[in-house]
Amino acid sequence: MINGESKIARLRWGMIGGGRTGQVGYKHRTGALRDGTYQLVCGAFDLDVERGREFGVNIGVASDRCYADYKELIAKETARPDGVEVVSIATPNFTHFEITKAFLEAGLHVICEKPLFFTVAECEEVRKIAEAKGLIVGVTYGFTGHPLVEQMAMMVKKGMLGDIRIVDLQYTHGFNAGDDTNASEAQKWRTNPKTSGPTFVLGDIGTHLYYLSEVVLPHLKIDKLLCDRKAFIPTREPLEDHATVLMHYDNGARGHLWVSSVDAGNMRSHRYRFVGSKASLEWTDSFPNQLSYEVQGEPVKILHHGMPYLEDETNAIDRMGALHTEGLGDSWANIYLWIAQAIDAKKRGDEAFLKTHRYPGIEAGTEGVRWLENCVRSADAGAVWVDFK
Template sequence: MYYGEKRVENPIRWGMVGGGRGSQIGYIHRSAALRDFNFDLVAGAFDIDPERGKDFGKQLHVDPDRCYPDYKTMFAEEAKRPDGVQAVSIATPNGMHYEVCKAALEAGLHVVCEKPLCFTSEQADELVKLAEEKHRVVGVTYGYSGHQLIQQARQMIKNGDLGEIRVINMSFAFGGYNFKIEDKVPSAKWRFDPSKAGPSFALGDVGTHPLFIIEAMIPDMKIDNLMCTKRSFVEGRELEDNAFVIMNLKGSENVQAGAQVYCWASSINSGARHYHKIRVVGSKASLEWDDERPNQMLYEIEGEPSRVLERGAGYLTDEARVEDRIGGGHAEGLFEAWSNLYARFAVAMADADKGAYGDFWYPDVKAGAQGIKWIEKCVESADKGSAWVDYE
């Protein structure tokens, strides 16, 4: 169990790009990063409007002189300071992720970036290479993967408790955009603009979340080929609001050759708050996790009564319990999951600064690149009339 003791020798001096007033995701970033004193918010370019950004920064107790009009100015000015930022989080609309991430890496900064990391595999490959050359950490905020029962599932699959994995059923299908919300909520409008959101909405915005969760659960999972169909049901949208993807997997230590994966990504599932669920079916048993009930996971062994595994319980693996924050029985949620990821980001950054790399997982730059590749392959399949396309 975690009791708040420091995980890095000194808090990482941290800045933000975006995430200003009215940004829900910006608040989640700050709450997660600052919770365990692993990061210290010292600078920011919080808003496209410099004065509004400076005023917001002051409300966060950031020195007004370190509230900058844009990220380029922030990187240049902070580089002149002996106490300048060491890491930056990017909480802007999608269209800025690549340019800001690239500039941050070139400035020698660690990065935490909202997904998608960028728009194309060429851009993603460039960021992977740059991060490796600069020996910098890039974390991608697949926030749901910070829930502890994801770690429990990872260990159970590794231990062979499910047998060989045969079928994975995953969905992230909410209903909040089942009408033309972008006409009423300006902050939603960019999500359907390809120049700002990229080549996909439903697949990129929500589909990549369950994709990374199963990658975290099954690290040796490899996609062989996939087929995708997508469309926009709400008139006037340039990007899809609903998509289905079928994937075949290659065989590996924990995965049976030809294992099948089904994914439903949607924003028009009327009445659903999230409908973000993962079911992993093996030759011996199955696991099922629902992000709206993240403290429980269904464990079903063929021929035996169903079990519900509870976060924080003594029967879980040590790896799943190490990040408990308030003990079993109390409900933990998204802020705790994000805090766990930010703690992992901090340890990775501190290790990288020492020239060492910890042997633990977190959503890194390669995970971000994998998400971009998956989106591209899905779009390619759909554009070819839902044809099967090879993944490699």
């Protein structure tokens, strides 16, 4: 069980974006600041410089360390003996590559939002820089720190489901069911290929589904996929506000995934069902403290977080204990802790630890972008089957 005791040196941490109006910034701070593993020392929080400075001061950052932009932050912080060591990038997608590269080149670790970049080639370029510099790139797939996600992975690993046959993934909501006439800033950049990248909902929410399925089923690889995407609001073309993806895995399993931001009225967030030859698991982010374990021919079992019947690995990352609700902030805290542990191991040169340590890093970010590239290749050829590459 995690109780906030930190066994690694506190990291000096900064943020790019995630300011007063940013949607995701507080999730980063909730995760990073939970265990005292990170200390927020600086930031370039906002495109609006004065608003960003005022915001930074209000959350406890010294005014002279709230910078106008990431370039000033790099210049000033790398000149300080107590300068920042790691930054989180919580800005729109089109800025991720440029900002990540600049920080790595300046010798700083990076934690970046998903979808990581626009292309696999960019991911590979960044991976080389990070390797050459001995730096970590973390990616905030924030839902995969829930203990019951670990439980699903352990149950699959122990063969409790039998052979995996069906992978059923859904992340849909209706927040973009209307047109974009009065779109927020966050909606405007998401529906423009110049700022969002080659996808809208596939990258925005589909990458969460894909990464979580990789965590639970690390032994399964996609052989081929078919993606059908559509913009129900035509001004969003060539991007999609809705997509369906069929996947064939290398063990013969079949996967289907749908993502949508026009699923009017749906407030159920995301849902995962993994079906094996003996049993199935179903978990949803709406009720993250419960996992449905369904053995063919037996009554359904609902497993609860924090209980002694769960795997040791599951309870090792529990924070609140049974009966007490855990939520997204706890999941993000685990993600940030795992990334801090990776940074600490990198600093100590402990490559053996890094080989077995689970955290969403550059590989996870790259695989998400690779999946998107394959989806777009299929969809734009008319929703045809393509070999996954």
